[in-house]
Amino acid sequence: MPDLSLLKVNNLKIEFATDRSKILAVDGIDISLKRGKTLGLVGESGCGKSVTALAIMGLLPRHASISGEVFFKERDLLKLKNKDMAKIRGNQISMIFQEPMTSLNPVFNIEYQMAEVFKLHRGKSGKEVRPEIVDLLRTVGIPNPERRMKDFPHQLSGGMRQRVMIAIAMACEPDILIADEPTTALDVTIQAQILELMNELQRVHDTGLLMITHDLGVIAQVAEKVVVMYAGHIMEYSGVKEIFSDPLHPYTRGLLKTIPRISRKTKRLEEIKGTVPHMSNVPPGCRFHDRCSERLARCSKETPPVSQVNGRTVRCWLY
C-alpha cells in the first residue's frame, strides 16, 4: 500500500481491567501522521489523549489490553518485542511529557541524563558525547551550556527543565516526536518560547509532531490537522482551518464557543451543559448526546458511525 504516512494508527482500542469492571479508554481511533507535519490531539481530561500517546510509545502498563495496529515504517509497533521496541523508543519516536518537574531524575545531573540517551541508542560513552550535549543544549536555548549541564534538575526553572526534556527527546533526531501537554505547566511568555523552539526543531529535522493539548489556542498556532476526542472516540478529524472556521461536530462547536477570547468580549460565555462522563460509565449511543444541544432521537440509542463529509471525518448523526 503506497502510503506517505510516517505513523498510521488503525482502529486502536485500549481497555483497562479494574477490579469491578472493564474500562474502554480508547475505542477504535484511526490517525495518521506525515513527516514534517503536526497533528493536534485535543480533548478534555479523561478523553483518552494521553493513553493513545502511551500506547504508541508502548509504555502502557501490562494490565492494559491493546488491539488494533500502529504502523511505523511498515512495522506494527504493537507486535514488536519489548527489546525491539526499546530500540525505537527514544531513538526514532520520542516523547515529551507534561510535567518537566517530575520527568527528570532528581539525583542525576543534566549531563548524565542526556548522555544516557547516546549510550543506549548510539553506543557512545560519557566523554565522547560531551560536545554533542553542549551543542544540543545550546540549540534549545540554554545559556552557558558547559556549566549548566553540571546542574541538577532542581537548580533549573520550569522552562529550562522543559528545554532539557526537548533536548533529550531530540537527541537522536527522531522521526516522530510526541508532545503530551508540553507547555501546560509553563507561563505564557515561556510557553511562546517553547512553542517557537519546537517549531524550529521540527522544521530543521523534518520531524512528525503529535501535539496533545487541551488548549485550542496552542492547536490553532501549531497544528496542520486536528483530531478532536471525546470519551475515547474521535468526534472530528480534519484540517486546522476547517475545524476553526467551520466546525462540524456540535462538541467541537461547543468547545470553540466556551473558550474566552481576548479578541472578542461577550457578556456571557456559552456553556456546554453537564460534565465529562467517567469512562466506566459512558452514555449509550453517541457519547456526547446528553450534553449536545442538537441531539436527535436516535443519538441516545445508536452510536453514530464515522462518516466523511467533504474529505473530513466526523462522528455525528447530523451528517
Place this chain on the structure above:
Amino acid sequence: MKPLITVSNLKMHYPIKKVDSFTKYDLLKAVDGISFDLFEGETLGLVGESGCGKSTTRKLLLNVEPPTGGEVFYNDENIFTMDRSSLKDYRRNVQTVYQDPYSSLNPKWKVLKLVSEPLIVHKIGSRKSREVKVRELLSLVGLREQYIDSFAHEFSGGQRQRICIARALALDPRVIIADEPVSALDVSIQAQVINLFKDLKERLNLTYLFISHDLNVVKHISDRVAVMYLGKIVETASCDDLFDNPKHPYTKALIKSIPVADPEEKTAVAALKGEIPSPIDPPPGCAFHTRCPEAMDRCREIIPEMFSISGDHQVSCHLYTGGNKTV
C-alpha cells in the same frame, strides 16, 4: 467613591537561609510594595506569571500572616492592627475560593458539614437553620439539594468548585478573593464556573478580587485589571483599556504571547527572551529591564514610580514619565 479595601505599600519579604552560611539570611521579596484600591461591586483582576506574588497578596489580604510592611484598610481600619472582634467581622466579609477543588475539601466530611463549617466557626444559627441555609446555598450555586449528604469524592471538578463557592458564600460576605478558581478545570467546565461567578456577583452584589494567570479569563470577568511582575504592580487600567491599549512593555508582551484560537492569525510569537529573575535578588532599577525590549540606561538604575496616564490607567515605566505623578 470610597474603596472597600485599600492596600497601601504592602510588602512581604521572606527570610531565606543563605546556602553557604548558617547565620545569614537573604530576603525573598514576594510582594514588594504594592498599592491598589478595591471598590464595592467591581471585579479587579490580578494577573501575572508564576512567582510574581499574586498568591502571597491573597494570603496577606486574608491576614493569614502579617506582612513585613504596609497596610490594608477595611472600614478605615488597618486589618493587621485591628482588635479581635473587628478582625472576625473582616474575615466574615472577605472570603476566598482556592485553585484546587480537589485538595480544598475535607474528604471525610459530607457537603452539609463542608458548607456549614464557616457558620459553625462563627457560631451562627442553630443546627436546623444551618441546614436550611446550606440547601439555599447549594441551589444558589447550581447543585441539587440532595447532594447535601454526599462526600466530596462523589463530585467532578466543576461541582467541587461549586461546593467551594457555596462555602465561601455561607457567611454572606461582601468580598470574594478567588485564586485561580478555574485553572484546574476542563475548558467546557471553566465556562460554567465563570458564568456562575458572574451571575452570583449580580445577584448578591459581590466584589471580586480575581487572581489568575490566564489573560483570556481575566479579560472576560474583570472590570479593572492589575498586572504584577516580580512582586510589583506594573500597570493598572480598566479592562478594555488595558487590552486595547497596553502601555507597559511587559503587559504588551504578555498579551502578545497568548496563542490565539484562530489558525488564520499566527500571532503567538515569543515576545520575551529569558526567564523571570529570582525574587531573592531582583535586578536593580526596573525589575523588568533584563527582559524588556525597550530598556534604557536609566531603567537599570532607577526604580520607576507609578504614573497616571489617563483616568485610572496607571503604569510604572520610564517610557511614560511625562505623565502626572501619582501617590
